[in-house]
Amino acid sequence: xxxxxxxxxxxxxxxxxxxxxxxxxxxxxxxxxxxxxxxxxxxxxxxxxxxxxxxxxxxxxxxxxxxxxxxxxxxxxxxxxxxxxxxxxxxxxxxxxxxxxxxxxxxxxxxxxxxxxxxxxxxxxxxxxxxxxxxxxxxxxxxxxxxxxxxxxxxxxxxxxxxxxxxxxxxxxxxxxxxxxxxxxxxxxxxxxxxxxxxxxxxxxxxxxxxxxxxxxxxxxxxxxxxxxxxxxxxxxxxxxxxxxxxxxxxxxxxxxxxxxxxxxxxxxxxxxxxxxxxxxxxxxxxxxxxxxxxxxxxxxxxxxxxxxxxxxxxxxxxxxxxxx
Amino acid sequence: xxxxxxxxxxxxxxxxxxxxxxxxxxxxxxxxxxxxxxxxxxxxxxxxxxxxxxxxxxxxxxxxxxxxxxxxxxxxxxxxxxxxxxxxxxxxxxxxxxxxxxxxxxxxxxxxxxxxxxxxxxxxxxxxxxxxxxxxxxxxxxxxxxxxxxxxxxxxxxxxxxxxxxxxxxxxxxxxxxxxxxxxxxxxxxxxxxxxxxxxxxxxxxxxxxxxxxxxxxxxxxxxxxxxxxxxxxxxxxxxxxxxxxxxxxxxxxxxxxxxxxxxxxxxxxxxxxxxxxxxxxxxxxxxxxxxxxxxxxxxxxxxxxxxxxxxxxxxxxxxxxxxx
Numbered sequence: 001x002x003x004x005x006x007x008x009x010x011x012x013x014x015x016x017x018x019x020x021x022x023x024x025x026x027x028x029x030x031x032x033x034x035x036x037x038x039x040x041x042x043x044x045x046x047x048x049x050x051x052x053x054x055x056x057x058x059x060x061x062x063x064x065x066x067x068x069x070x071x072x073x074x075x076x077x078x079x080x081x082x083x084x085x086x087x088x089x090x091x092x093x094x095x096x097x098x099x100x101x102x103x104x105x106x107x108x109x110x111x112x113x114x115x116x117x118x119x120x121x122x123x124x125x126x127x128x129x130x131x132x133x134x135x136x137x138x139x140x141x142x143x144x145x146x147x148x149x150x151x152x153x154x155x156x157x158x159x160x161x162x163x164x165x166x167x168x169x170x171x172x173x174x175x176x177x178x179x180x181x182x183x184x185x186x187x188x189x190x191x192x193x194x195x196x197x198x199x200x201x202x203x204x205x206x207x208x209x210x211x212x213x214x215x216x217x218x219x220x221x222x223x224x225x226x227x228x229x230x231x232x233x234x235x236x237x238x239x240x241x242x243x244x245x246x247x248x249x250x251x252x253x254x255x256x257x258x259x260x261x262x263x264x265x266x267x268x269x270x271x272x273x274x275x276x277x278x279x280x281x282x283x284x285x286x287x288x289x290x291x292x293x294x295x296x297x298x299x300x301x302x303x304x305x306x307x308x309x310x311x312x313x314x315x316x317x318x319x320x321x322x323x324x325x
Numbered sequence: 326x327x328x329x330x331x332x333x334x335x336x337x338x339x340x341x342x343x344x345x346x347x348x349x350x351x352x353x354x355x356x357x358x359x360x361x362x363x364x365x366x367x368x369x370x371x372x373x374x375x376x377x378x379x380x381x382x383x384x385x386x387x388x389x390x391x392x393x394x395x396x397x398x399x400x401x402x403x404x405x406x407x408x409x410x411x412x413x414x415x416x417x418x419x420x421x422x423x424x425x426x427x428x429x430x431x432x433x434x435x436x437x438x439x440x441x442x443x444x445x446x447x448x449x450x451x452x453x454x455x456x457x458x459x460x461x462x463x464x465x466x467x468x469x470x471x472x473x474x475x476x477x478x479x480x481x482x483x484x485x486x487x488x489x490x491x492x493x494x495x496x497x498x499x500x501x502x503x504x505x506x507x508x509x510x511x512x513x514x515x516x517x518x519x520x521x522x523x524x525x526x527x528x529x530x531x532x533x534x535x536x537x538x539x540x541x542x543x544x545x546x547x548x549x550x551x552x553x554x555x556x557x558x559x560x561x562x563x564x565x566x567x568x569x570x571x572x573x574x575x576x577x578x579x580x581x582x583x584x585x586x587x588x589x590x591x592x593x594x595x596x597x598x599x600x601x602x603x604x605x606x607x608x609x610x611x612x613x614x615x616x617x618x619x620x621x622x623x624x625x626x627x628x629x630x631x632x633x634x635x636x637x638x639x640x641x642x643x644x645x646x647x648x649x650x
Contacts, residue, residue, distance in 0.1 A: 050435060050436055050439075080425070082407070082425040082429065083425060083426075083432070087429055087432065090429075090433045090450065090454055092433065100407040100408060101407050101408075104407065104410075104412055104415075105411065105415075107374060107375060107408070108411075108412060108415045108417065110375060125415065
């Protein structure tokens with residue numbers, strides 16, 4: 001158990017990529033890592049260069065392992081790009097800058113899945129190879145590609161939208177139909193049902209948390225749970241820290257603000273931790289029936305992440321007490 | 326045209342791996358590179374790590390490009406092994422030490438073939454990427470795995486025999502049935518038919534030249550050709566320079582000597598260039614009806630290779646003159 005952590009029973013965290021990974025790095029310092037299960041979005045997953053890439057699973061794993069490229073927020077620190085560079089020379093599209101060692105992990109996944117392993121089993125092998133105590137579960141073992149629908153009837157895979165096209169703003173809607181048709185990975189619903197605390201990481205509400213909630217059974221399991229559900233706002237000072245959340249929130253008609261995200265989540269969360277720069281919205285959010293605290297959520301280092309996680313766990317305890325659960 | 330080269334019309338060379346590649350490096354300096362077509366053994370090809378590896382095609386290409394790892398004789402100089410190292414950590418067999426940039430070439434081949442390209446088309450892309458003037462043709466576009474049959478009824482793929490198992494000596498026979506059932510790649514028979522000179526590179530007679538000859542139509546095309554056929558002995562001073570030729574020659578009941586190889590080839594070659602260390606066998610070989618010359622065949626540098634190639638071309642001209650062709 002890490003310094004300062006105290007056992008609070010099972011914690012389940014719904015997680016996307018960079019923001020979630022940074023938050024989890026704090027959570028495993030504020031709680032016992034072995035109590036934490038991350039249920040990770042797989043809507044971004046896709047084949048690149050013949051291998052199955054699971055960006056959010058890998059960002060979470062690499063970050064918790066202390067192996068992530070911190071500047072980029074994804075990929076492995078010090079990784080090389082021999083492979084994509086050479087493929088580019090040979091005329092392949094190479095906009096997805098997968099590093100060589102990262103590729104090796106994805107190749108392991110691909111070969112194991114070809115031999116009959118599930119995505120979850122491959123995530124488990126990678127987790128073990130990085131000696132993590134946290135459980136890392138994909139939301140589903142089935143491919144669940146999130147598609148972004150743009151003006152003019154164009155529809156692109158999320159990675160094409162985000163990485164290849166640079167996240168244009170003409171989003172008309174987000175298609176989560178694949179997630180809606182997918183079975184949850186074994187253990188996902190069980191983890192939610194047995195959680196003492198449910199956390200929503202500071203991830204993109206539309207394309208990271210949205211797909212997890214779209215998987216059949218997840219929303220019902222959360223609704224049926226007695227555990228307090230506490231979210232963290234991915235918005236800081238009225239804008240997302242990183243990524244295309246603004247374009248995507250607008251695309252689904254949601255205000256790009258802590259308050260806007262709180263409205264989205266209000267039907268199923270008990271508490272919401274927002275950034276201190278957005279503290280003026282606390283009362284409005286509480287008026288939605290959601291306990292709200294404003295703290296520093298800009299996780300520039302692991303200490304900030306740990307304090308943020310502590311605030312989330314504290315708020316969970318408070319809502320638990322208030323509701324007599 | 327390279328220094329010292331003179332146009333002699335189309336030259337077709339049957340080629341295996343390291344020995345052939347080193348010889349071809351000399352041949353393209355003794356003749357015009359654009360006159361040379363290498364027909365390359367593909368019996369060693371196999372999938373490793375999800376990609377299709379064609380060792381002899383790549384050794385020939387890399388060597389002619391001046392990009393080969395000269396110490397090893399295969400792979401790319403300065404290549405890294407991030408990928409196989411990581412796969413090894415994750416529990417995969419990693420005895421086939423494919424480099425990262427080499428892997429990228431094989432991945433290109435694999436992705437292109439998945440999209441419908443033939444092996445020959447992918448060899449052509451790689452040839453062009455290395456700006457080679459020589460034509461490099463696989464003997465067949467179909468998989469033609471050479472299998473080695475060992476004592477106790479064991480049968481292994483050639484790469485398993487050679488690389489994984491370290492070329493044990495209990496060879497009972499070599500199974501070329503896949504090559505025997507494969508169609509020649511487009512252009513192979515045409516190249517042989519239109520060649521002015523046919524060369525057999527100093528390659529393993531059993532597992533490099535054997536598979537090419539086993540492809541339907543190849544022997545007949547050689548037999549029907551008016552071109553002189555000149556081979557180079559892969560034996561130097563009574564032993565192969567490299568590789569498992571001794572074990573394999575014995576396995577098919579052939580003496581491990583220049584004379585032994587000459588006996589194998591005698592039915593279809595006109596001339597044979599052997600090493601000066603084996604010069605004592607010249608008369609015996611000529612008695613087989615094969616014109617024979619002994620020169621330095623140990624290609625320690627490109628100059629030796631060029632002189633050897635020159636000797637081969639000279640012997641071809643001589644047999645052509647003698648036979649009035």
